[in-house]
Amino acid sequence: MNTFGRSFRCTTFGESHGPALGVVIDGCPPGLPLSEDDIQPALDRRRPGRDPLTSPRPEPDRVEILSGVFEGRTTGTPVAMIIWNREARASDYDELREIFRPGHADFTYQMKYGIRDHRGGGRSSGRETAARVAAGAVAARILAEAGITISGTIEEIHGVSDPTGREDEIKNAIAEGDSVGGIIRVTARGCPPGLGDPVFGKLDALIAGALMSIGGVKGVEIGDGFAAARKKGSEHNDEMDRTGFLSNHAGGILGGISTGADIVARVGVKPTPSIRKPQKTLTTGGEETVVRIQGRHDPCIVPRVLPVAEAMLCLVLADALIEQQKCRVFQE
Amino acid sequence: MNTFGRSFRCTTFGESHGPALGVVIDGCPPGLPLSEDDIQPALDRRRPGRDPLTSPRPEPDRVEILSGVFEGRTTGTPVAMIIWNREARASDYDELREIFRPGHADFTYQMKYGIRDHRGGGRSSGRETAARVAAGAVAARILAEAGITISGTIEEIHGVSDPTGREDEIKNAIAEGDSVGGIIRVTARGCPPGLGDPVFGKLDALIAGALMSIGGVKGVEIGDGFAAARKKGSEHNDEMDRTGFLSNHAGGILGGISTGADIVARVGVKPTPSIRKPQKTLTTGGEETVVRIQGRHDPCIVPRVLPVAEAMLCLVLADALIEQQKCRVFQE
Amino acid sequence: MNTFGRSFRCTTFGESHGPALGVVIDGCPPGLPLSEDDIQPALDRRRPGRDPLTSPRPEPDRVEILSGVFEGRTTGTPVAMIIWNREARASDYDELREIFRPGHADFTYQMKYGIRDHRGGGRSSGRETAARVAAGAVAARILAEAGITISGTIEEIHGVSDPTGREDEIKNAIAEGDSVGGIIRVTARGCPPGLGDPVFGKLDALIAGALMSIGGVKGVEIGDGFAAARKKGSEHNDEMDRTGFLSNHAGGILGGISTGADIVARVGVKPTPSIRKPQKTLTTGGEETVVRIQGRHDPCIVPRVLPVAEAMLCLVLADALIEQQKCRVFQE
Amino acid sequence: MNTFGRSFRCTTFGESHGPALGVVIDGCPPGLPLSEDDIQPALDRRRPGRDPLTSPRPEPDRVEILSGVFEGRTTGTPVAMIIWNREARASDYDELREIFRPGHADFTYQMKYGIRDHRGGGRSSGRETAARVAAGAVAARILAEAGITISGTIEEIHGVSDPTGREDEIKNAIAEGDSVGGIIRVTARGCPPGLGDPVFGKLDALIAGALMSIGGVKGVEIGDGFAAARKKGSEHNDEMDRTGFLSNHAGGILGGISTGADIVARVGVKPTPSIRKPQKTLTTGGEETVVRIQGRHDPCIVPRVLPVAEAMLCLVLADALIEQQKCRVFQE
Secondary structure, three states: OOEEOOOOEEEEEOOOOOOEEEEEEEOOOOOOEOOHHHOHHHHHHHOOOOOOOOOOOOOOOOEEEOOOEEOOEEOOOOEEEEEEOOOOOHHHHHHHOOEOOOOOOHHHHHHHHOOOOOHHHHHHOHHHHHHHHHHHHHHHHHHHHOOOEEEEEEEEEOOEOOHHHHHHHHHHHHHHOOOEOEEEEEEEEOOOOOOOOOHHHOHHHHHHHHHHOOOOEEEEEEOOHHHHHHOEHHHHOOOEEOOEEOOOOOOOEEOOEEOOOOEEEEEEEOOOOOOOOOEEEEEOOOOEEEEOOOOOOOOOOHHHHHHHHHHHHHHHHHHHHHHHHHHHOOOO | OOEEOOOOEEEEEOOOOOOEEEEEEEOOOOOOEOOHHHOHHHHHHHOOOOOOOOOOOOOOOOEEEOOOEEOOEEOOOOEEEEEEOOOOOHHHHHHHOOEOOOOOOHHHHHHHHOOOOOHHHHHHOHHHHHHHHHHHHHHHHHHHHOOOEEEEEEEEEOOEOOHHHHHHHHHHHHHHOOOEOEEEEEEEEOOOOOOOOOHHHOHHHHHHHHHHOOOOEEEEEEOOHHHHHHOEHHHHOOOEEOOEEOOOOOOOEEOOEEOOOOEEEEEEEOOOOOOOOOEEEEEOOOOEEEEOOOOOOOOOOHHHHHHHHHHHHHHHHHHHHHHHHHHHOOOO | OOEEOOOOEEEEEOOOOOOEEEEEEEOOOOOOEOOHHHOHHHHHHHOOOOOOOOOOOOOOOOEEEOOOEEOOEEOOOOEEEEEEOOOOOHHHHHHHOOEOOOOOOHHHHHHHHOOOOOHHHHHHOHHHHHHHHHHHHHHHHHHHHOOOEEEEEEEEEOOEOOHHHHHHHHHHHHHHOOOEOEEEEEEEEOOOOOOOOOHHHOHHHHHHHHHHOOOOEEEEEEOOHHHHHHOEHHHHOOOEEOOEEOOOOOOOEEOOEEOOOOEEEEEEEOOOOOOOOOEEEEEOOOOEEEEOOOOOOOOOOHHHHHHHHHHHHHHHHHHHHHHHHHHHOOOO | OOEEOOOOEEEEEEOOOOOEEEEEEEOOOOOOEOOHHHOHHHHHHHOOOOOOOOOOOOOOOOEEEOOOEEOOEEOOOOEEEEEEOOOOOHHHHHHHOOEOOOOOOHHHHHHHHOOOOOHHHHHHOHHHHHHHHHHHHHHHHHHHHOOOEEEEEEEEEOOEOOHHHHHHHHHHHHHHOOOEOEEEEEEEEOOOOOOOOOHHHOHHHHHHHHHHOOOOEEEEEEOOHHHHHHOEHHHHOOOEEOOEEOOOOOOOEEOOEEOOOOEEEEEEEOOOOOOOOOEEEEEOOOOEEEEOOOOOOOOOOHHHHHHHHHHHHHHHHHHHHHHHHHHHOOOO
């Protein structure tokens, strides 16, 4: 289950402190203009160490295309991309080798696999999302050809929506040795009606699964989201006239299929689990202990989740766009 | 995309006003005791026409097992189940044949497929969920053998949590020719640690996708959900001691893998789109019109979504339980 | 693994002596004219009891469409079809309940599942192929719209190619209480170039897997087949000029992708394992015994495999045809 | 469709003359001892330039593990492996840029994708199989833990089975500027009964598809293969007594499920399509021309297909072994 998508299928690999991260995209349509220059900017947005409020691990995150592109265009064969880990300092994690960090996947990986790469969280590290962002950039390239654009914005940090106030929240968290969460909104504009499938392959179901698969995400809403649960039908339904829909409470999806209106999703991100404050936990041997997480960590991962959330929306929509081709066998 | 699951794979079929609904489960482990008596009670809970506040279409919803069971036990071959439609009155829908009902999938199905079974919403009808509930009952049977129990509860109707008040909200909606939504919580107890997969197959991602695939669901939360976005790390992290986790803000999942604590999810359900109040819309020919939906409809689908949400959680967990067998090749 | 195909996905169910057999097709393109009349003739060809040389179980094999068709056209939602078992006489098999029949799947099912529906072979019965033939008829309908026709022929029975001689071979086998095998050739005409995928999804690989999945098939060849292993490159390569390929040693597939020439495959079918001659075997309890199979059996299954082989080729090609739509995103 | 397998899923990438080839294995069970030393010997067997009778392109084919292994054991996360192309001399192929080589995938790739990497066959090159062999070596490591060993042998070259005569056939082909094919047998010993699935996932169907997916393979047989079509049931059925099966005409598989006897498959390999003899063909512009293929080519690919055929059998069986875990939910 390191593969995402049905027709545009991305398989990612790599650990935080292994030699490299990467992704293989199977099903990228042939004839798409593509080079590293289409992908690097998205990685640069996600990259750590960009400003004083994020993790200081200075990874260059240079992407290299290994296959599937010939003379500047995709050929229809798998597009493999690799990002080398340059600044992995595994020894930083020696003291965490035998401790289950609260809020992290340490305990659950051990329970699942009976073995665990403890260095920087191994596969469960946020670093894994670099491969998603690279794949998302290819998807965005496809969507751009179809006139679809994806954007995202931070709505709140620790309950504060004002940008200056948000920065204060992060600074306070750093000062306290604590961390904060926040809320992100992602939007797709220009999406044609008809994308998505009924029943289990509903577009909103795929988007919800895609966004919830990002580490730290605890909630997903489409359109009105939970607010719809407190409305009446007459308030929530989107009426239509010849100009189109008169509102967009549905968030661009009805019956799991795109309406043509903007697709709007919101995600709630938990506070970074790595904090300097002391926390009770267990060692891998089952002993009680208290841990204070040191080392390089973001006090708030929301800004770094933002490009990942956009990437996941790109992956879902590029896949749905290609899938929709199948419905056209007898429609043309 | 009418198939759900990886190892316990359910493929559903059927329209609201066709001859029958059904499901084929491929990957049900052999040796499970199973009969119609294990499934019928779940269907009875979802069934329409049970009380004056729900839709009066009086479907008996009797399930029949067609394959995969021999002398009271599953054989490992596909378990097919069928539910005949008895009370389909297609003529009720004649006047809606050329109208896109607001809040429904009428417009989007037409855009996607270029053809549409308008009778009762066709495949997009809530009636499709009968097949999910039947499959979910088989999944629940598997989970029961593993000591896992699923339960669900209504938290709110139209923002009101008090049971009497909730009923009033529904009655008022009926009187107004309107409808209301609500919030449901589902819980899995007894789930062992280690279920779920990293990255795209995270257990919370699968649950979010599963719940969002139910018609009318607009939001999903795991554990603290959106509230986590307003907490600090020290408030949200679940500390551990020898007795286990000291809290369950995570909702039983860390890094996409079950912790052993209760798995807790919440879903926000929109108000029923079918309302008697007049609404602006378009005809299939593109003409503006005003529609007042008549016929048999629930003023609030939340009570009927409840067993479906439980069923979907059962499907995700039974699948994850079987998938986890694969990790044990070299662990025993 | 009771599902076949990627875009045109058929999930079959049912046992020889259960209530019914059936298939759910997910991914049938919308807008295809379809009724039971398109499917029944194919089932009639496969049906048992048609002539004195085949099994006398007189099943009517009437197919019923349960979903996915509205007013004579497919809607894009799952097409479910059911065939009821009418003439199941389970008691015929009582004496085989505790015996592993040589050449049958009795022993292997028991080893795999630890439980086994012994009645007529249960799921391993050739009766399962009725569902494949029904699905294949829908696929053939799609192919017909694209100008592709599938045909099949018996090349040999027990090494004899002359039709009269073949019939003698079968009669002799009956007289001896024995059985015979044979060879079938299936051909697809009118297939456009470009179908199939490189590497693991090669069209010939899919065809080989599809044909080998039919009970009793022990060998598959494409084009020259094993004879190619005894040729030189200059003898096997198909040269081209403006009129197209000058020969078709490749059997219509190069690099796993259709060339536009006829697709030609051959299958070798083993003799029916059920014979009246005495055979050494074991009981389910591990005791040695000798079995003489009585009851209703074909002395030669080749004539009944023929429509199944055609159906499987239809399924592969319809799936490939729909899949190929995905390559056209940027080609139009 | 560059992914193979259900539970042990291998996704390969890379072109003959791109920067690298590679494979990502998703679903490798945790806890398996693994290093490059387990994989390199298999690659060395497949490597070009090893003796005067094979292609002189001197690729070192060094494999590097990029992820999924920690302190000498697999962790359950994706195992990515990369093999750099060192000796790619793309300019060798300049003159073939606009010519469809007979017997190659040049024409069909162009028809499918509308674009083609002509350098050395691009993705359709036999070089792609290096990634399969690397993945197969990991699979073999899993099988070894379960006591299963895979071996393969060349049965014939150009119809000759005597080893000295076979070499003469290849030398003659070189002298003539021609090429020859041959037949390979692969065997799995120690396979437990119960592997494989009924219907479409039959073990023989998966093996047939796997072997036919190797470039140049035109026929596949299991056990008696086509010879079974000329036998009687009493000759082909494998009787049993307490010591087990008394013969193995079935090739170790009944009803698609392993019997516990040796699994035996044969593949027919066509002669290398690249020959120096003149052949009629078309240019990409549709003009008639005559081509004589120069450059580095094997006169007979059979010796190099051998380790690939073994690798594919390993992949099928490792996958089936892991899949079979699922049947054990209620069997222990």
